[in-house]
Amino acid sequence: MAHLDVVPVADGDPWSHPAFGGDVVDGRIWGRGTLDDKGALTAICEAVEILLEEGFVPDRDVWLSFGSNEEVDGTSARAAVAELTRRGVRPWFVLDEGGAIAHDAFPGVRAPVAVIGVAEKGTTSIQLRASGRGGHASTPARRGPTARVARALANLDSSPMPARLVDTTVEMLGRMAPHVSRPLRRLFSGAGRMRPVVARALVAAGPEAAAMTRTTFALTTLSGSPAHNVIASSVTAGVNIRVMIGDTVEDALTHVRQSIADRTIEIEVVERNEPSPVSPLDEAFELIEATVREVFPDAIPSPYVMMAATDSRFFTAICDRVYRFAPFRMTREQREAIHSYDERLGVDDFLRGIDWYRRLIEGLPGDRTDPHPETRDRARRRRRLPRLRRARQRRPAGLLHSPVERRRFEPRRARLRRQLVRSRAADPLGTRGAVPGPAG
Numbered sequence: 225m226a227h228l229d230v231v232p233v234a235d236g237d238p239w240s241h242p243a244f245g246g247d248v249v250d251g252r253i254w255g256r257g258t259l260d261d262k263g264a265l266t267a268i269c270e271a272v273e274i275l276l277e278e279g280f281v282p283d284r285d286v287w288l289s290f291g292s293n294e295e296v297d298g299t300s301a302r303a304a305v306a307e308l309t310r311r312g313v314r315p316w317f318v319l320d321e322g323g324a325i326a327h328d329a330f331p332g333v334r335a336p337v338a339v340i341g342v343a344e345k346g347t348t349s350i351q352l353r354a355s356g357r358g359g360h361a362s363t364p365a366r367r368g369p370t371a372r373v374a375r376a377l378a379n380l381d382s383s384p385m386p387a388r389l390v391d392t393t394v395e396m397l398g399r400m401a402p403h404v405s406r407p408l409r410r411l412f413s414g415a416g417r418m419r420p421v422v423a424r425a426l427v428a429a430g431p432e433a434a435a436m437t438r439t440t441f442a443l444t445t446l447s448g449s450p451a452h453n454v455i456a457s458s459v460t461a462g463v464n465i466r467v468m469i470g471d472t473v474e475d476a477l478t479h480v481r482q483s484i485a486d487r488t489i490e491i492e493v494v495e496r497n498e499p500s501p502v503s504p505l506d507e508a509f510e511l512i513e514a515t516v517r518e519v520f521p522d523a524i525p526s527p528y529v530m531m532a533a534t535d536s537r538f539f540t541a542i543c544d545r546v547y548r549f550a551p552f553r554m555t556r557e558q559r560e561a562i563h564s565y566d567e568r569l570g571v572d573d574f575l576r577g578i579d580w581y582r583r584l585i586e587g588l589p590g591d592r593t594d595p596h597p598e599t600r601d602r603a604r605r606r607r608r609l610p611r612l613r614r615a616r617q618r619r620p621a622g623l624l625h626s627p628v629e630r631r632r633f634e635p636r637r638a639r640l641r642r643q644l645v646r647s648r649a650a651d652p653l654g655t656r657g658a659v660p661g662p663a664g
């Protein structure tokens with residue numbers, strides 16, 4: 225999976241290269257969508273085209289699903305799920321954007337971490353509203369709507385929901401333990417036994433780590449009086465809630481009511497999404513993990529809970545194994561550029577991402593439970609690439625391409641690289657002229 229739409233570019237954002245230029249400068253592809261999510265989109269298409277050229281037939285069906293409004297409401301992904309349901313398709317697993325090969329992701333962990341999202345928090349928005357007799361600013365009354373909303377927000381801000389460590393985070397810390405300094409190592413490897421202590425440590429480590437431990441409330445929009453000398457009769461405030469695995473939207477709403485403790489404030493739920501189910505770490509996850517080890521031998525593959533929402537959340541209705549991962553190396557600065565300015569992807573990282581998708585598809589095992597004889601038998605009959613496979617098995621550890629593979633794929637990689645480098649005039653990512661969607 226991937227999505228075609230991008231968030232808009234804010235006026236005045238200091239882009240080093242035009243946001244919709246697709247310029248290739250200093251070995252990087254610059255532009256809105258290179259990381260979110262046209263990089264993955266084009267890498268998937270490129271990997272599939274390479275395999276088609278090779279005459280490769282996968283051991284099971286591969287469906288490509290590209291949403292067109294992920295950043296807004298994901299209705300196209302919902303429509304894709306409806307269509308697959310109509311056709312009776314239940315995917316073995318689903319792979320969408322989300323995680324990455326994250327460099328400098330965790331304090332104290334030097335190695336890059338290949339974070340693979342096995343669940344995502346539920347994105348929910350509420351609006352608080354206080355009403356009252358507005359009027360002339362020369363005769364104010366106490367506890368007007370503005371003051372009540374301000375107090376409610378201050379109360380909510382100072383009373384976070386309790387922090388706790390979910391199993392996925394325990395697993396992640398355990399995988400990172402061998403790569404951290406000695407004092408941290410004991411904390412990471414023993415996280416399962418010391419959940420409250422570790423949860424408190426994560427909260428203290430800053431907002432990003434804290435968000436891994438609990439449902440969060442972000443105070444976002446605010447509106448009241450239109451003029452300095454007018455007392456508002458209606459004041460509203462938006463709160464964006466990310467519901468943690470194990471909590472429900474109802475738990476979050478109860479917390480809001482209790483912490484603001486003001487019955488005169490109306491609470492309206494604008495958008496309601498429960499957290500996703502947690503996908504298992506069984507054979508499909510192992511395939512993703514093995515492909516990461518093969519293409520990115522320096523990275524630590526690890527499950528994690530995603531904070532942001534993806535189109536794949538709709539696919540949990542037809543599939544138990546939904547994973548969120550894009551095979552691109554991303555530094556902290558690159559991750560910060562997503563939905564911001566100077567979004568960019570290294571050309572080599574892009575090419576390696578194509579390799580990753582190709583290997584993932586090549587590695588798909590056949591479906592023994594497939595009730596449809598034509599696909600099951602096709603899987604049995606399919607034309608293998610024995611020479612290529614044997615070459616891959618013989619490959620010395622750490623070498624990405626065997627000589628046979630290099631001969632097969634290098635011409636295409638070289639062609640692609642030439643196209644990318646010429647892209648000041650062309651538009652390889654199709655970003656130019658694309659209609660940016662409103663912010664999601």
Ligand SMILES: [Zn+2]
Binds near residue numbers: 227260261294321
């Ligand atoms: Zn995205």
